Amino acid sequence: FFFAFLEDTMAAIYYRSMDALSDVNMNTRGDHHPRHWALQATAMAVLGMAGWAVVFMAAPGATTLFVNTQAAQVATRPSVIPVGFGSRVDLAMGAYRTAEPAQYAERSVDAPVRIMVPEMAGTASTAGAGLVWLCPIALLLTGIWYAMKRGSSSTPSLAMAAYTGRDWTVNLSTTALRASVVDTDLGKPVEVAPYAIPTRSGPLQAWAPESRTNVPGGKDYESICRMNVVAVGVTVANTPVEIREKLAVPQSEWAAAIDEMVQFPNVKEVAVLSTCNRMEIYAMTADYEEGIKDIVNWMLQHSGVTFEELEPYLFLMKNKEAVDHVLQVSAGLDSLIVGEGQILSQVKAVHEVGSGAKGFGSYLQNLFMQAIIAGKRVRSETAISTGAVSVSSAAAELAQIKLPLHSWENVNVSIIGAGKMSTLLVKHLLSKGCSKMTILNRSMPRALELQEEFPAAEMTIKLMDQLLPTIEDSDVIFVASSSPDILVFPEDVAPMAARPEHVGGVRRFFDISVPRNTARELNDLEYAAVFNVDDLKEVVEMNKDSRAKAAAEALVLLEDERSQFEGWMTALQAVPTIKQLRGKAENIRQAELEKAVSKLGIDLSPKQRGVLENLSRGIMNKMLHAPMQALRTSDDQDSQMQNITVLGRVFGLTEEDEVVAKRK
DSSP states (O other), X not given: OHHHHHHHHHHHHHHHHTTOHHHHTTTOSSSOXXXXXXXXXXHHHHHHXXXXXXXXXXXXXXXXXXXXXXXXXXXXXXXOOOOXXXXXXXXXXXXXXXXOGGGOSOEEOSSSOEEOOOTTHHHHHHHHHHHHHHHHHHHHHHHHHHHHHHHHXXXXXXXXXXXXXXOBOOOOTTSTTOGGGTTOOTTSOOOOOOOOOOOOOHHHHHOOOOOOSOOOOOSOHHHHHSSEEEEEEEETTTSOHHHHHHHOOOGGGHHHXXXXXXXXXXXXXXXXXXXXXXXXXXXXXXXXXXXXHHHHHHHHHHHOOOHHHHGGGOEEEETHXXXXXXXXXXXXXXXXXXXXXXXXXXXXXXXHHHTTSTTSOHHHHHHHHHHHHHHHHHHHHSSTTTTOOOHHHHHHHHHHHHSTTSOOTTOOEEEEOOSHHHHHHHHHHHHTTOOEEEEEESSHHHHHHHHHHOTTSEEEEEEGGGHHHHHHTOSEEEEOOOOSSOOBOHHHHTTSOOOOGGGTTOEEEEEOOSSOSBOGGGGGSTTEEEEEGGGGHHHHHHHHHHHHHHHHHHHHHHHHHHHHHHHHHHHXXXXXXXXXXXXXXXXXXXXXXXXXXXXXXXOOOHHHHHHHHHHHHHHHHHHHHHHHHHHHSOSOHHHHHHHHHHHHHHTTOOGGGGSOOOOO
16 A cells, blocks of 8 residues: 555656646546545555554564475565556556546547546446555454454464464474375375285185075076176074174265275175165176175175174075065065065165265166165055054064053153164154153254154153163163164163063063164063064064065066166167177278279369268168167067177177277
8 A cells, every 4th residue: 555655646746747637537526626635545555554553563573374395485474565456547546537438538638648548447446446445444443353352352363373472383294285294196196005805714715605596597697798696695584683783784884895895806896785684785796606705705804703604694696586686675575574665765875875886886776776666666556565664663563562551651661862763763652652752862962853853752852871770760662773882781780670560570672773782681681671673573474464465566566677677788788789880880881982082093072072971871871770770679688689699790790890990
């Protein structure tokens, strides 16, 4: 502002000496006095310097920023900086302005000085005048605010960096800006350390995996896509919870598990589905047996169980049966409670999480998308979801069955956890007449959200530090937390008094968490009983017959959904053949065209050359039309695969034919 003040002053004196001040209309609007320019310039300069002075009084001393790089960069306290806005005639602190738009032209004055007045100078001048007035005023107010804050509070100010008489210094030596601290070239992508593939154990290496179901083989997927679709895992149907909880993979770790497994030599694509009832891995493998061994090897390394412990419970599925399995899982046909809806959301989660992992390739992406479509279709077109229950509702129903009076009246209920499972528990307990309950959770906000979601429930919210006192006051305890550890031990419950006679004197735990959060030894206590997800089979039997008919209808729909996936997979195989056929034809066309042109021995005009190009291309396209249609539109998948094979053999197609030679 100081330099702008001097510059304006010199300009004004010069124009005044030329008797051109009134003609230039220096900073006047209407009949203001010509000397107002001096008052304005002086006021702004004084305000600006006063503002800086107050700031420096509030934070005396040097203001220095050291950036710890190869060469230290130092920024000292700002000096007063002149503000430039292009040419001085455009804007000089509002001192030059024209009166009327009609005067926006080149004009002469008495002296041999010519002034170019730009368009829109009036608007720019007005805005600039307002800006340069506001800047020093804002600076002055800022300085006063800092001074007041410094005098009224000992709390360090973020803006002034708690100045205490020392230099204000920010040392960035511990941040990523100092590349020399870590021996890394920041210009290159960081490489992730490869997964250390564990060595196969002797029993696993000697194992000969075979499909363990009686489903007919179906189509030969290996001949279609040169890979096998496989499914490997364990389910609640035949695997104890002790094994399942060791194999369980939290959803937050699914992507990492996928990235690890695709580093095995025989595994090309992977998807992970891990719930309280199942732990299943779907994969595309180049070699069926070796791919199965690689997947099982990962499972052993991840879980810590031995091959001898795991092998009796494994299910192995290949191609058609693997595709049928994932479709049935999504439809709820393979669930402990047939038709339950929670599994469909879990299958959706597989697709969502997998989409962010490199190892979730196009085949599994389409397979799980088809499974999601199948799950929705079965629930909308059949009655399988009528009266269907989830694991949470089955737990609520089993708890009511176990109560001597089969009633929730005067029963003290507590729920450990406030997640999705607990939400469903509250919903089903309310439908069965249980409205009074205690919710325990690690954090208060989520528990309060649950309370707001069910205003009809009389909820008491407690944190986990009240776990044991709450259990002592409860008759029925539902455990549905996401903790990976045991929360309730026998020694915690043993000193507690027996419960009232109307609940049988027993404190009942219904643990639907996987891994379990209650110790199995609680069943050894006289006045305690523990039920886990395996015990829900009692409820399943009650609902099995009512869903058998709907399940049969669903299987018919799933046959159609599998055919859709197989059709997509077969059509995908036609793409390379189409590219090869068209590429080979194009290369032949170009070569023969060049021969014909060279034999003519004359220079063709662009028009003549275009005629020959169109002629040869038209012949090629008509010859290719029928073969292309056969590859694209065959309804019979077997016929389509046969067409692909025959065309490849007849035309001698190879991968090199996909590349079209560039014409010189």
